[in-house]
Amino acid sequence: MTNIVISGVGGQGSILASRILFALYETRGDMVKVSEVHGMSQRGGSVITTVRAGKTVYSPLIPDGEGDILIALEQIEALRYLNQLKPGGTVISSIQKIPPMPVLTGAAVYPDNVFDEIRGAGFKLITIDALTLAKQAGNSKAANVVVLGAASAALGGTDAEWDAALSAAVKPQFLDLNRRAFELGKTVI
Amino acid sequence: MKKMMLGNEAVARGLYEAGCTFVSSYPGTPSTEITQYASDYVSIYAEWATNEKVAAEAAFGASLAGARAFSGMKHVGLNVAADPVFTAAYTGVNGGLVIAVADDMGMHSSQNEQDSRHYAVASKIPMLEPSDSQECKDFTKLAFELSEKFDTPVFVRLSTRISHSLGSVEISEPAPVEPREYVKNTQKYVMTPANGRPRHAEVEKHMEELGDWCETADINSVEWGTERKIGVVSAGIAYQTAREAFGDKASYIKLGMIYPLPVAIIQELAEKVETLYVIEELDDFIETHCKKHGISVIGKAELSPLGEYTPEMLRRLAGDSVPDVTHTITVPPARPPVLCPGCPHRGVFSVLNKMKLTVTGDIGCYTLGAAKPLDAMDMCLCMGASVSSLHGLLKARPEMARRSVGVIGDSTFLHSGITGLINIVYNRSAATVLILDNSITGMTGHQPNPVSGFTLKKEAAPVVNLEVLCRGCGVERVRVVDAFDMEGLEAALKEELAADEPSVVIMRRPCALVKTFKKGSPRTVEDCKKCKACLRVGCPALYTVGELIQVDQSLCMGCGLCSKICRFGAIKEGK
Ligand SMILES: Cc1ncc(C[n+]2csc(CCOP(=O)(O)OP(=O)(O)O)c2C)c(N)n1
Numbered sequence: 197m198t199n200i201v202i203s204g205v206g207g208q209g210s211i212l213a214s215r216i217l218f219a220l221y222e223t224r225g226d227m228v229k230v231s232e233v234h235g236m237s238q239r240g241g242s243v244i245t246t247v248r249a250g251k252t253v254y255s256p257l258i259p260d261g262e263g264d265i266l267i268a269l270e271q272i273e274a275l276r277y278l279n280q281l282k283p284g285g286t287v288i289s290s291i292q293k294i295p296p297m298p299v300l301t302g303a304a305v306y307p308d309n310v311f312d313e314i315r316g317a318g319f320k321l322i323t324i325d326a327l328t329l330a331k332q333a334g335n336s337k338a339a340n341v342v343v344l345g346a347a348s349a350a351l352g353g354t355d356a357e358w359d360a361a362l363s364a365a366v367k368p369q370f371l372d373l374n375r376r377a378f379e380l381g382k383t384v385i
Numbered sequence: 386m387k388k389m390m391l392g393n394e395a396v397a398r399g400l401y402e403a404g405c406t407f408v409s410s411y412p413g414t415p416s417t418e419i420t421q422y423a424s425d426y427v428s429i430y431a432e433w434a435t436n437e438k439v440a441a442e443a444a445f446g447a448s449l450a451g452a453r454a455f456s457g458m459k460h461v462g463l464n465v466a467a468d469p470v471f472t473a474a475y476t477g478v479n480g481g482l483v484i485a486v487a488d489d490m491g492m493h494s495s496q497n498e499q500d501s502r503h504y505a506v507a508s509k510i511p512m513l514e515p516s517d518s519q520e521c522k523d524f525t526k527l528a529f530e531l532s533e534k535f536d537t538p539v540f541v542r543l544s545t546r547i548s549h550s551l552g553s554v555e556i557s558e559p560a561p562v563e564p565r566e567y568v569k570n571t572q573k574y575v576m577t578p579a580n581g582r583p584r585h586a587e588v589e590k591h592m593e594e595l596g597d598w599c600e601t602a603d604i605n606s607v608e609w610g611t612e613r614k615i616g617v618v619s620a621g622i623a624y625q626t627a628r629e630a631f632g633d634k635a636s637y638i639k640l641g642m643i644y645p646l647p648v649a650i651i652q653e654l655a656e657k658v659e660t661l662y663v664i665e666e667l668d669d670f671i672e673t674h675c676k677k678h679g680i681s682v683i684g685k686a687e688l689s690p691l692g693e694y695t696p697e698m699l700r701r702l703a704g705d706s707v708p709d710v711t712h713t714i715t716v717p718p719a720r721p722p723v724l725c726p727g728c729p730h731r732g733v734f735s736v737l738n739k740m741k742l743t744v745t746g747d748i749g750c751y752t753l754g755a756a757k758p759l760d761a762m763d764m765c766l767c768m769g770a771s772v773s774s775l776h777g778l779l780k781a782r783p784e785m786a787r788r789s790v791g792v793i794g795d796s797t798f799l800h801s802g803i804t805g806l807i808n809i810v811y812n813r814s815a816a817t818v819l820i821l822d823n824s825i826t827g828m829t830g831h832q833p834n835p836v837s838g839f840t841l842k843k844e845a846a847p848v849v850n851l852e853v854l855c856r857g858c859g860v861e862r863v864r865v866v867d868a869f870d871m872e873g874l875e876a877a878l879k880e881e882l883a884a885d886e887p888s889v890v891i892m893r894r895p896c897a898l899v900k901t902f903k904k905g906s907p908r909t910v911e912d913c914k915k916c917k918a919c920l921r922v923g924c925p926a927l928y929t930v931g932e933l934i935q936v937d938q939s940l941c942m943g944c945g946l947c948s949k950i951c952r953f954g955a956i957k958e959g960k
Contacts, residue, residue, distance in 0.1 A: 206722065218389050218551055229517075230551035232391070235414035235494030236828070239750065240925055241722035254629040255622075256550040259696040261710040272717035279710040295928055296720035301758045301920055302929075304718035317712040336939060364389075 197250035198226070199258045200351070203277045204269030205294050206238040209340035212365065213267065214245040216344060220353050220361035221249035231256035242296075244277055266319075267347050269326070269340055270294050271310045278317060287319050288347040290326035290339060322346055322384065329380040338370075338377035345381020390554045392547040395518040396457070396485060397422035398554065399525025404562030405455050405483070406430060407447035409440040411800065412829040413459030414494035415548040416487035420457050421832075424841045428559075433832050433841045436768075436800040437462035441484065442469045448482040448538075449574065451565035453529050457485040460501045461767065465801070470538065471508045475584040476574050477536035479565050481529035484510075487543040490622075490666045491693040494545075494828075496748065496767065498691070500667035505540055505644035509588050511595050512540040512644040513604070514621040518552035524641060527604065535591045535598075542643065544666070546622040546693070596645040604641025607650055610634045615703070616658035618651055618671055618682065623694060627664040630699030646674045655680045662687075662702070666694055724753050726926040727897030727904070727942025729823050729868035733792070735922045735946070736874045737761035742788050742882075745778065747771035747802070749794035750827040750896075758923045762792070769793070769801030772818055776805065779814040786815040787882050793818065796826035796834040799849065803858065809887050810859035817881045817888045820851060821868070823896040831899060855889040862886060868894035871949055897942050905943020908936045909959040919947040919956060 200217060202210045214230045221228045226249035233243040246258045263281040268274030268289040281287070289311070298304040307313070314321050324346040330339040341362075344351075348358060358378065366374045390398065396419045400408065408431040410420040424431035434440035437458045447454035458466060463486045470484065486504070489495040505512035511531060515524045521543070528539040572580050599605060612634040619627045620640040628637060638654055640646065655661045655675075663672040663684040672684035687702055688694070697707045724731050734754035737744055738761040746752060746762035747770065755762035764774060775791035793802045798820050809816045826832040833839050835849040855863045862884055866873045874892065881888035895901045907926075915932040926940035927947060936947070936956070948956040 205720065215389070215551070222389065222553065228389075228551070228553070231546060232549045232551065233493070234418070234549050234830070236722050237493070238830075239722035239725065239753065239828075240720075242720040254625040255696055256546060256552075257626070257695060259629075259700070259707075261708040273720075275714060275717045276720075278712050278714065281710075283708075294925075296718055297723050297756070297758075297923060297925070298718050298721075300925065300928055301923070302917070303757070307715045307717065309715075310717075313714045317714055 197248060197253070199263045200247040201258060201263045201266045201277055201280045202245040202247065202269070203266065203273040204243055205273060206241045206243050208269045209337065210243055210245045210269060213340045213344055214247050215365040216341070216361050217247045217351070219364035220351070220357060221247070223357055223360050224353065226250055227253050229253045229256040242273060242276060265347060265350055267343055269343060272307065274314060275307070275310050278314065278319070281319060283318060285319055286322070286350050287314050288322045288324070288343060288350065290343050291323050292327050292339065322350070324381060324384045326381065330377055333376040333380050334373045338373055341374045341377040342381035345378040346384045348378070348382055386556055387553045388556050389551055390518045391418060391549060391551055392515070392518050392521045392543060393418035393549070394422045395521035395554045396525050396541065396543070397426070398556055399522040400429060400455050401426045402522070402557060402559045403453060403481070403526040403529040404559050405453040405529065406564070407444060407452045407454040408432070408456070409434045409443040410457040411435070411437045411440050411462060412826055412832045413462045414829055415489060415545040416457045416459045416462070416485060416543065417829050417832070418548070419485055420841070423455070431841055433834060435835065437466035438469060441466040444482060444484070445469060445473050448478045448480045449567070450479070451567050452480040453562060454480055455483045455485070458487070459495065460486060460488045460499050461495065461497065462486070463501055463504055467504070467508070470510070472576050473538050474508050474510045474588055475576055475581055477587070478532055478538060479567070481532035482538040483525065483528040483532060483541060484538055485541045485543055487545070487548050488667070489545050491545065496765070498667065500670065501542060502643055502670045503668070509592055510538050510540055511535070511642065512542050513641055514542045514643045515547060515641070516621050516624045516639060517547070518550065518554050520641065521547065522554050522556070524604065535595055537588070537591060542621070544622050592645060599642045599645050600647045600649050602642060605647050605650060606639050606641070607654065608637045608639070610636040613657055614659045616654045616661040617664055618654070618661065618675070619664040620671065623664045623666050626694050626696055627699055630696045631703050640671065643671065646671065648678050651675060651680055652678070655682070664688070664694070664699065721756060722753060723756070723923060723925055724750065725897050726924055726940045727902065727944045729892065729894035729896065730754060730821055731759070731922055731924065732869055732871045732946050733819065733821060733874060733892050734759040734761045735950070736871050736878070737790065737792070740875065740878065742790050743785060745771045745775040745789070745791045747793040747797050748828070749797050751792060751794055751821050754792070758921045768797050769805055772802045772805030773808060775816045775818070776809045776812065776814045779816055789817070790878070790882070791816060791818045793820055794827070795820060795822040795824065795836045795851070798851070799835055803854070806855065806860065806889070807858045815885050815887065817878070817890065820889060820891045822851060822891050822893045825896050825899050827896045827898070831896070851891050860887045860889050862888035863891070865891045865893055868892040869944055869946065871946070905945060906959045907938045907941035907943055908945070908948060908956050910934050910936055910956050912953070913955045914953045916952070918952065919950045922946055922950055
């Protein structure tokens with residue numbers, strides 16, 4: 197069973213990322229389930245999406261401590277869901293910081309050593325400046341797919357499988373943008 | 386052919402394959418996407434109705450006419466639709482009538498965590514419950530067959546994790562279904578007491594038949610495990626969690642039909658295993674059924690009636706060890722949902738906060754105005770209650786009329802605020818109601834409504850004139866204020882609160898996420914005096930570097946609210 201957690205802030209595109217992974221694992225012959233988040237948290241709340249692939253998948257949710265890879269589209273959203281990962285699992289995180297409301301109002305502080313903490317807890321960590329690379333690809337909205345590119349080596353899949361997955365999940369008019377974003381993401385590894 | 390589908394998308398596919406031609410629903414998470422996906426099929430007429438009762442009654446009318454008809458709603462939506470639904474159980478159907486109700490265990494996007502299975506019992510309507518996307522499609526089709534065979538509406542019960550999970554679905558093309566003839570039949574469809582009594586007897590009869598049917602129905606499946614120690618009876622998403630946690634050793638009954646429930650297969654399993662668990666989220670619905678039939682099971686004695694079950698919780702129950710996954714790391718600050726940058730609701734709530742008014746609130750994006758720092762809401766109960774409860778509040782404490790307002794969104798006002806407003810006029814309270822007209826149903830994902838100017842099928846539609854509507858209800862003091870005009874709102878509120886009669890203030894401005902929203906130029910900050918007054922509006926585009934305010938250029942929509950708040954004129958329109 198492969199268990200992937202995607203975390204981020206509502207509106208960052210974790211749903212598209214999870215749908216690309218669904219297509220990827222399905223073309224590789226796995227049974228796949230994805231649990232998406234729709235509704236209230238899409239208004240800038242913390243969101244977690246899970247992708248599970250294997251011979252038989254029952255629950256779409258990942259038991260704590262069994263996630264193989266955590267893909268985070270925002271720094272503290274990586275920290276928030278570490279409990280989902282297995283010991284020594286891999287975190288691929290965008291370096292983007294989006295301060296949540298309690299930080300903006302001064303009721304809480306944004307931790308400044310997120311990545312040290314993740315490494316310190318024994319996880320492998322890959323970080324990427326996804327926002328800058330997405331802008332380079334043509335649109336900051338493609339940061340989600342940049343991070344997928346950075347995660348692609350850890351996730352497995354041939355170039356052809358990834359391209360098929362992108363084509364299956366991304367709307368045709370945005371496919372070229374997302375292909376560029378994916379390729380730029382791959383360059384960090 | 387297989388296709389990746391959300392549970393809700395698969396229900397819509399089931400509607401299409403079943404030859405359903407009429408869909409009327411009101412949006413509500415987690416049910417909304419069923420109707421959105423249904424509207425993509427050319428063969429299905431689909432609409433957003435004004436509320437769930439209207440939707441269910443419209444679907445009933447289509448069924449009466451002979452079409453296969455559907456209505457989808459969230460759990461609390463069924464409370465609104467309950468009146469027609471209960472009596473539709475008596476009339477039965479002509480064309481098949483299916484009602485999907487989506488529960489929200491864990492309250493991801495809801496105001497309560499009710500267990501809608503009780504409605505099946507209370508209304509005497511059969512209920513199916515799929516456990517994955519494939520079953521969402523299959524059970525929807527089956528529901529139409531059962532509806533026509535047993536002459537009853539049929540519920541399909543969903544939940545957040547079923548509705549919003551993706552799975553593979555084998556799709557096929559619809560077999561042609563002829564609409565049934567319309568035949569006038571007053572004894573069946575005119576529910577006077579005289580006609581209703583024999584219909585009630587009919588209901589009892591077909592529910593008994595359905596009880597027999599479900600004993601052998603293959604949607605209630607038994608799966609024998611490699612051992613005979615543990616048995617599990619479950620349904621829906623809870624089955625998936627249980628199946629994962631208890632593994633291949635245990636034996637399972639997966640109930641596809643949860644009302645009526647079978648007895649014999651559960652008894653058989655109970656006899657063959659040492660311990661029988663009932664795994665169900667929320668109430669002890671299946672457990673009560675088992676106990677009623679003398680089958681001893683373990684359920685809520687070990688498991689909570691609150692929230693969702695996780696695989697870890699059930700593993701612990703199964704006696705397995707669960708790894709400790711707490712890390713000694715900084716606990717990240719919470720990230721609650723917030724009003725978007727440019728949201729027209731923000732200015733309204735910052736004025737309400739400034740004026741320290743008592744605010745009866747309602748349900749929609751603007752409920753986020755209750756959160757800090759806006760912090761301007763005293764109550765939020767259910768759709769429409771802002772208006773009707775304000776009336777009661779003022780009758781009990783008339784002196785509060787000078788400092789209390791009700792706040793309600795456009796979709797919510799048309800859903801069930803308007804009856805409350807008529808009550809205010811008729812029974813005379815000096816209430817002041819603010820209608821936040823952003824011309825869309827925002828919270829549930831921007832569904833069009835009667836003030837939007839277009840329909841679910843993207844056709845042009847007349848726009849309900851809220852001013853005229855409120856005047857027509859008998860409110861004489863009706864005015865419209867631009868939602869970005871905070872001074873205008875404050876002045877209007879001072880006058881309307883002082884008036885000894887009902888008033889309506891319509892705050893108008895499109896939602897910042899719709900196409901018609903005109904983005905302004907992002908703000909920039911010069912010579913910030915570090916007073917941080919602007920942070921009190923709770924805009925995600927404003928942040929501090931050290932003590933100095935900055936505006937995130939990629940988020941700012943240029944609404945100018947922060948510039949108006951800044952007494953020093955430090956936040957300027959960018960170039
Ligand atoms: C009876 C019922 N039906 C549906 C919902 C789901 N729901 C929550 S808010 C909302 C509509 C909000 O629209 P509107 O009043 O226009 O406010 P906006 O979100 O646009 O600010 C809906 C449909 C609900 N909570 N209760």
